[in-house]
Amino acid sequence: MKKFGLFLLGGIAAVILLANLGSMIGLAIGLVILYFAVKGFMKAETTSKKVIWAIIGIFAACAAISNVPALLGIAAAYVLYVVYKKWNGKKQDPGKDNDPFVNFEKQWAEMNRN
Template sequence: MKKCALLVAGGVAAIVLVANLGSIVGLAISLVIMYYAFKKFVQAKTVVKKVFWAVLGLIALSAAASNVPAIIGVAAAYVLYIVYKKWNKHKPIMEPVDDPFINFEKQWAELKRNY
């Protein structure tokens, strides 16, 4: 039953991830552009260059904000990762704590000594 639930959750997460793959790529590209624009803005010496990099950063920010469904896709990727980890989790093999034959040997030795 647990494997069936994991299979269903993994299937739904995979479908959501594939459906939002485009917006995830768009979000990643816009975040890279925004990071680059911020770095260039900090390094710029003139006001014109600072304005240019600020405008480019704002455009990248608006592009990142328009890719909000990518957050759902990233959450689906995380759920898929959790399902993968739970699916491959092995139950530990239980070793016998008290072997009945060892006890039997001890008791047999005690009986032999007493008689």
């Protein structure tokens, strides 16, 4: 039953991810353009160049803001990742401790016995 729930959750997340794929691409493009506009604005020495970079930055920010539904797609991608991890998750033995300090103490005790 747990696998069925994970399968159902993963299916819903996949549909949401595919539905928001276009807006995710638009958000990424808008943020990249905004990044380069800010860098260009900071490097510009004349006022006219700063104004041009500011206008480009404003348009890029508007494009990025208009693609806010892409955040649902990003959340769906994270849910798919969690479902994948839980689907293939391996249970650790409670008696087997992978703590490096515990292993260090065991090795130190072995060295002192010899």
